[in-house]
């Protein structure tokens with residue numbers, strides 16, 4: 289083969305390679321554009337017979353991304369328990385960490401790209417002795433306030449707060465000593481039921497919940513509880529911020545028969561708080577008879593996950609690119625299995641954040 293032919297072949301080969309690669313990139317980008325659709329809502333609730341044009345426009349975001357708060361793990365790492373990540377995945381979302389040590393500015397920017405936020409359970413202190421908020425709860429409060437602003441601007445933006453997260457929302461709304469009662473409740477590793485309040489009739493969380501799940505919630509012990517701290521229903525009467533802003537939707541009783549708040553919902557925002565742990569029913573698989581694993585308990589948890597992610601599908605906040613999402617996603621980093629055989633976690637080096 290002479291050298292001229294070789295060079296020509298080489299040039300052709302390079303052109304073909306370039307075109308192929310470029311085409312691949314274009315296809316890749318096209319596939320990864322956010323999939324958002326604006327639909328006409330079905331007009332079930334409209335009055336009168338001829339309702340086809342009365343439907344409101346409804347945005348559906350098929351690729352919702354949820355921010356999950358980190359919290360301290362040990363002296364060198366923060367963490368997120370994997371069950372919370374899987375809980376949002378089961379309903380079709382992906383999760384990114386909200387690193388609680390990040391600056392307010394960084395958190396504000398991240399929240400603007402997310403479609404919903406989850407405050408998980410854990411054992412990080414929620415309040416100080418005098419009722420004021422810890423640093424961690426202050427970051428939670430910052431995000432809650434941002435989310436409220438988005439909703440006020442007409443951007444539907446949900447929060448689901450579980451156990452400690454639920455306590456953090458309540459404590460930040462009423463930062464007093466008697467809001468979150470510390471170490472008084474005996475509801476550790478405990479399956480329980482929820483006694484629902486009349487206000488359930490005004491709740492979005494319960495509006496479309498199938499009757500058999502509502503019945504099971506009240507009559508079977510399908511919620512999993514793990515807390516010494518708790519919130520007494522009285523504070524929802526006592527403090528106007530709670531009374532006026534939140535529905536107290538249900539209570540449970542601990543082993544000493546003390547009543548604690550089990551479910552809340554903000555009146556004017558898609559903000560939901562649960563004292564129990566719906567993610568544990570599905571994703572804790574220890575040989576522990578106290579974690580309700582019945583078909584109904586699992587279905588109830590799945591209902592809550594689907595409800596929350598449906599709420600997150602209602603805004604089109606987004607990251608700049610799929611690469612940015614991929615960089616941030618929690619499930620693209622390795623899982624860490626603690627030696628005690630408990631649940632696996634994602635850990636994040638603290639040094640990286642400060």
Ligand SMILES: *[C@@H]1O[C@H](CO)[C@@H](O)[C@H](O)[C@H]1NC(C)=O
Pocket residue numbers: 335336337338
């Ligand atoms: C239904 O349509 C008819 C005819 O267009 C109209 O007169 C009537 O007001 C409509 N009813 C409602 C409830 O919109």
Ligand SMILES: *[C@@H]1O[C@H](CO)[C@@H](O)[C@H](O)[C@H]1NC(C)=O
Pocket residue numbers: 361362363364365624635
């Ligand atoms: C904290 O936990 C991580 C993950 O198990 C581990 O790699 C690290 O060494 C631990 N740090 C300390 C200070 O114990």
Ligand SMILES: *[C@@H]1O[C@H](CO)[C@@H](O)[C@H](O)[C@H]1NC(C)=O
Pocket residue numbers: 481482506507508541
């Ligand atoms: C629900 O829990 C309460 C408090 O533990 C209990 O009194 C009640 O009997 C339970 N309901 C059912 C149907 O088990």
Ligand SMILES: *[C@@H]1O[C@H](CO)[C@@H](O)[C@H](O)[C@H]1NC(C)=O
Pocket residue numbers: 479480481507508509
């Ligand atoms: C639910 O738990 C309570 C308290 O532990 C217990 O008294 C009750 O019998 C349980 N109810 C059912 C239906 O298992």
